Amino acid sequence: MNRLVIDIGGTNxxxxxxxxxxxxxxxxxxxxxxxxxxxxxxxxxxxxxxLSREETADVVGLSVAGGYLLKSKxxxxxxxxxxxxxxxxxxxxxxxxxxxxxxxxxxxxxGEMEFGKAKGVRDFLYISIGTGVGMxxxxxxxxxxxxxxxxxxxxxxRFDEERIEYLVGGxxxxxxxxxxxxxxxxxxxxxxxAEQGAPKAAEVVNRAGRYLxxxxxxxxxxxxxxxxxxxxxxxxxxxxLKNEALRSIESHKSPMLPIPQILLSNLGxxxxxxxxxxxxxxxxxx
Numbered sequence: 026m027n028r029l030v031i032d033i034g035g036t037n038x039x040x041x042x043x044x045x046x047x048x049x050x051x052x053x054x055x056x057x058x059x060x061x062x063x064x065x066x067x068x069x070x071x072x073x074x075x076l077s078r079e080e081t082a083d084v085v086g087l088s089v090a091g092g093y094l095l096k097s098k099x100x101x102x103x104x105x106x107x108x109x110x111x112x113x114x115x116x117x118x119x120x121x122x123x124x125x126x127x128x129x130x131x132x133x134x135x136g137e138m139e140f141g142k143a144k145g146v147r148d149f150l151y152i153s154i155g156t157g158v159g160m161x162x163x164x165x166x167x168x169x170x171x172x173x174x175x176x177x178x179x180x181x182x183r184f185d186e187e188r189i190e191y192l193v194g195g196x197x198x199x200x201x202x203x204x205x206x207x208x209x210x211x212x213x214x215x216x217x218x219a220e221q222g223a224p225k226a227a228e229v230v231n232r233a234g235r236y237l238x239x240x241x242x243x244x245x246x247x248x249x250x251x252x253x254x255x256x257x258x259x260x261x262x263x264x265x266l267k268n269e270a271l272r273s274i275e276s277h278k279s280p281m282l283p284i285p286q287i288l289l290s291n292l293g294x295x296x297x298x299x300x301x302x303x304x305x306x307x308x309x310x311x
Contacts, residue, residue, distance in 0.1 A: 035090045049299070086301040141291055142290055143254050147165055163250075
């Protein structure tokens with residue numbers, strides 16, 4: 026039987042069906058347009074459509090960027106809803122018996138640990154960098170969630186008085202390039218220009234690499250991981266960020282710590298989908 030899993034990201038939402046393998050067998054994308062009422066209506070219709078099928082299980086999985094507050098049972102997605110805390114059960118019109126909720130730092134880390142580049146590794150960091158920055162922290166095979174479910178909210182860390190999200194995330198890269206050139210380009214184009222040798226683009230990418238190294242060294246020093254798995258639209262550009270990031274890591278890490286393996290996710294956004302499915306299975310059999 027298929028499971029319906031919804032992953033609400035900082036920019037796009039993915040509505041997926043996952044089979045018993047588990048493997049993603051269907052995926053559609055929904056863009057948020059600053060209309061929470063319209064967004065809610067689209068999500069409810071997706072749930073209704075798929076849950077009406079006999080081959081779909083009646084419990085839905087939901088993974089969210091930002092956070093799922095364990096105590097208040099509210100989701101917080103600042104890139105979409107600002108400071109508003111949203112009830113996920115109202116958002117999808119499902120009760121607690123038919124909706125499983127987690128955040129994408131936890132689900133992504135579980136997906137990588139079960140099926141991806143962290144399989145067999147008990148101490149690792151899962152770092153997703155796209156619109157924002159999130160980090161799944163796994164210690165001794167356990168994902169660290171924290172008392173409120175917000176552990177790994179790395180995007181709120183500040184370096185040189187700026188949030189790391191604005192230093193290495195897609196919005197920050199675009200903003201910095203516009204500041205230097207007066208031209209507003211999406212982050213992927215800036216990376217392409219940097220790879221082609223454009224000096225201003227290279228300056229922006231190298232700056233992002235240095236701050237990514239600071240971020241990594243900060244969590245290396247505090248968690249001592251064996252491996253780091255990078256994901257997200259910016260994380261996937263590790264090749265362009267690598268040299269400056271490694272120099273920065275070397276400068277800021279403890280001299281007793283070796284630099285761990287740093288690998289690109291082979292699952293991409295499916296890590297969150299598959300991880301949510303595994304968590305749902307675990308809850309069902311607990």
